[in-house]
Amino acid sequence: MRKYLLLFFSIFSVLFSQQVSAGNTSDSTGLRSAFLRGKTEGSLRSFYMQTINHQQLRDYYALGTAIALRYETSSFKGFQLKIGGSYSYNLLSNDLTLADPISRTSSRYEVGLFDLDNPKTRTDLARLEELNLRYQLGSWSLTWGMQKVQTPFLNAQDGRLRPNFADGVWLRYGKAERIQVEAAWLYRMAPRSTTQWYTTGRSFGIYPSGLNIHGKPSAYRYAVKTDGLLLLAVKGNASRRLRWQLWDYYVPNVFHILLGQADYRTRKAAGKNYGFGAQLTRQDAVGDGGNADSSKAYIETGSGTWILSGKAGILRDQWQVWINYTRIAAESRFLLPREWGRDPFYTFLPRERNEGLGDVHALMAQWNYGKEQATNRFFVAAGYYLLPDANDAALNKYGMPSYVQVNLEYRRHFSGTFEGLDLQALVVHKFNQGELFGKEAYRFNKTDMSNLNLVLTYSF
Template sequence: MKSFFSILTSTFLLLISIHSSAQHQEISDKPSIWKEKDDEKIDSTSILNAFKNGNFSGHFRYFFMGTNNESGLSDYYANAIGGGVKFETAKYHNFQFGVSGYYIYDIGSSDFSKKDPVTNLSNRYEVALFDFQNVSSKGNLSRLEELYLKYNYKNSNVTLGKQLLNTSFINLQDGRMRPTEVDGIWIDFNELKKTKINVGFLYGISPRSTMKYFRVGESIGIYPTGVNPDGTKSDYAGNLDSDGIYIVGIQNESIKNLKTLLWNQYAENIFNSALFQMDYKYDLNPNSKLLFGFQTIYQNALNFGGNEDQSKTYFEKNGNSQTFGGRIGWQNKKIEITLNYNRITAKGRYLMPREWGRDPFYTFMARERNEGFGDVNAVMTKIQYTNPKKTFKSHLAVGYFDLPDVKNAAMNKYGLPSYVQTNADFRYQFQGLLKGFDAQLLYVHKFNVGETYANKNYIFNKTNMSNINFILNFNF
C-alpha cells in the first residue's frame, strides 16, 4: 500500500510541474472531500462483485501558506503537497465497505522547531499543514482516514467506523491539508418529509493536523490549551476522562423558506452543548430574497468538567455559557450580502475543543476563532459573488471582534486582544482540459484594536499580521 501511495504522489508531482478551492465547506453541508460519485449501485450477486464494481476516488493537493507578523517578529512560510485515494464497494445486500488514506510531504518550509526570539512562542498556522505533534517531520506523513462499514435503507444509512462528519460542533474544519475525522457510529435518517435526523456515538477523533486517532478525552489538548479561569496554565491535556460523545441533530424545512436546526452534543463526563438555529428566506421577487437568521447556544459542565482536579479540567465545575447571534441579508442569483452579529455573554467562556471543529457562529471568519472567550461582541459583514456557471466564487468579509481584556483570564482563555479582521477569498473550478482542478486564494489581515500592555506575546501570530494561502486541488 505504501508503494501504491508513493506512485500516486509521484504522479501528482509531475502534474503540478505542468499545471497545478481549498475545501472550506459550510458545516451544514454533507462532507465531499473526495468528490466521490453518488451513483446508486445495484446489489452485487457476491462480495467479489461488490468489490469489482466499487468506486475509486482520488484527491491531490498543493498548499502554500505564509504569515507576515509585525516588524521585529518572526515570519513563516510552508509548501505542502499530498495525495491519497478512497475506495468504496458497490452495495451488497445494502452493505458497503469504505477505506481511504493520505500522504503529505513538506517540499520547502520554515523551521517550525525554532521559536520566535522575542516572544519565545512557536509557529501557529503553517505547522498545521503537517503533523502538529511532530514539528520536525518533513515528509512521508501517512494517515489512515476512513475505514467503515455502511448499511443503506431507502434514503437513510448507518455508518460504523472511521468516517467524515459535518455538524455544528464537530466538523471538517479543513482549511489545511486534511480535515478532522471521527470514529464511531452515525445514523443519517431521511425517511420523514423535509426532515433530517442524525444520531451518533463517537469514541475516537483524528484532529486536523494529526496523523492518528485518539480517544475522546485524549483528543482535547493536542492544540494549545491557554490558561485556566484563575490565570494558571491549563493542564487538561492528557488528563481528561470521557467514554465518548453522544450527538442528536434535527433539521426541518416543513415551512416554506424556513430551515430550523437543533443539535445537542453530550461529551460524557465533560460538558453538554445545545444549539438552536432558524434561517428564513423572504422572497422579494423571483430573483432576489431577504435573509434572516437567529442562533443560540447553551453549554454546561458535566460532573467535574473532565477531571476532579480543577487545575486539570476542561470545563470548570458548575460552569456554563450562553451565546446568541443573528443575521440579516439580501441575495440574488449572483450576489449575497449579509450583516452578522454574535454575542457570547459574560456568564462564562464558550468552550469547544478546537481539535473537533470550527465555530458555528454567523460571524466566523477563516484563520481565527472566538472559542475560549466570554463577554464578546462580534460584528461581521460579507459580500459574496458567484458567477452564473458557478465556476468562480469570491467574497470579501470585514469583522470587528470586541474581546475582554487580555489579562482577564476568566473571560479570555488565549490572551487575544480585540481586533478587526479582513478576508478576501477567491475560488475557481477549472473546466475543459483541466476539469477536476480547482484553486483558491485566501488573504487575511488582522488589525489590533485592543490593549496589549507593550507585550509582544499578545501580538505575535494574533494581531497586526497577515496570512496568505494558495491551494490547488485535483479530484478524480
C-alpha cells in the same frame, strides 16, 4: 501507521485493477461484483501558507502537498465498505518550531499543515482516515468505523492539507426535503494537523491549550476523563423557505452543548430576496469538567454560558450581502476543543475563532459573488471583534486582544482540460484594537499580522 497506509494502497491497487476488468463478471448481485463495481476517488492538494507578523516579530512560511485515495464498494444487500487514507509532505518551509525571540512562541498557522505532535517531521505523514461499513435500508442508514464528519460543532474544518475524521457509530434517518434525525456515539478522533487517532479524552489539548481561569497554563492534555461524544440532531423544513435544526452534544463528565438554528429566505421579487438566520446555543459543564483535579479539568465545574448569533442579508442571482452579529455572554468562557472543528456562528471568519472567550460582541459584514458551482467566485468580509482584555484569563483563554479582521478570497473551478482542478487564494489581515499590556505575545500570530494562502486541489 505506515504499515496500515501501505496496506491501504496495496488494497487500492488490487481493487483498481479489478475494476478495470469488471465487465468480465456475469454475476451483478454477488459480493465479488460489489467490489468490482466499486468506485475509487482521490485528490491531490498543494498548499502554500505564509504569515507576516508585525515589524521585527518572526515570520513563517510553508509549502505542503498531500495525496488522498478512497475506495468504496457498491451496495451488497444494503452494505457498503469504504477505505481511505492520505500521505502528506512538507516540501518547503522555514523552521516552524523556532520560537520568536520576543514573544517566545512559534508558528501558529503553518505548522498545522503537517503534524503538530511531530512538527519537525517532513515526510512520514501518513494517516488511515476512513475504514467503515455502512448499511442502508430505505431511509435508514448506519455507519460504523472511521468516517468523515460535518456538523455545526464537530466538522471537517478543511482549511489545511487534510480535514478531521471521527470513529464511531452514526445512525441517520430521513430525506433532505423532510425531517432528518441523526444519532452518533464517537469514541476516537483524528484531528486535522495530526497523523494519529486519539480516544475522545486524549483528543483534548493536542492543539495549544491556553490558560485556565486562574491565568496558569492549562494542564488538561491527556488528562480529560470521558468515554466519548454522544450526538443527537433533528433537522427539517417548515416550508420551502424556512429551515430549522436542533443539535445536542453530550461529552460525559466534561460538557453539554445544545444548539438551535433557523434560517429563512423571503420570496424572490424584483430580482432579489432577503435572508435571515438565528442561532441560540447553551453550554454547561458536566460532572467534574473532565478531571477531579481542577487544575487538569477542561472546563470549570458548574460553569455555563449562552451564545446568540444572527444574520440578515440581501440575495441576488450573482451576489449576496450579509450583516452578522454574535454575542457570547459574560457568564464564563465558551469552550470547544479546537481539535474537533470550528464554531458555527455567523460571524466566523477563516484564520480566527472566538472559542475560549466570554463577554464577546462580534459584528461582521460579508459580500459574496458567484453561485456555488460558478467558474469564478469572490468573497470579501470584514469583522470587528470586541473581546475581554487579553490579560483577563477568566474570560480570555488564549490572550487574544480585540481586533478587526479583513478577508479577501478568490476561488476558481476549472472545466474542460483541467476539469477537477480548484484554486483558492485567501488573504487575511487582522488589525489590533486592544491593549497589549507591554506583551508582544498578545500580538504575535494574533493581530497586526497577515496570513497568505494559495491552494490548488485536483480531484479525480
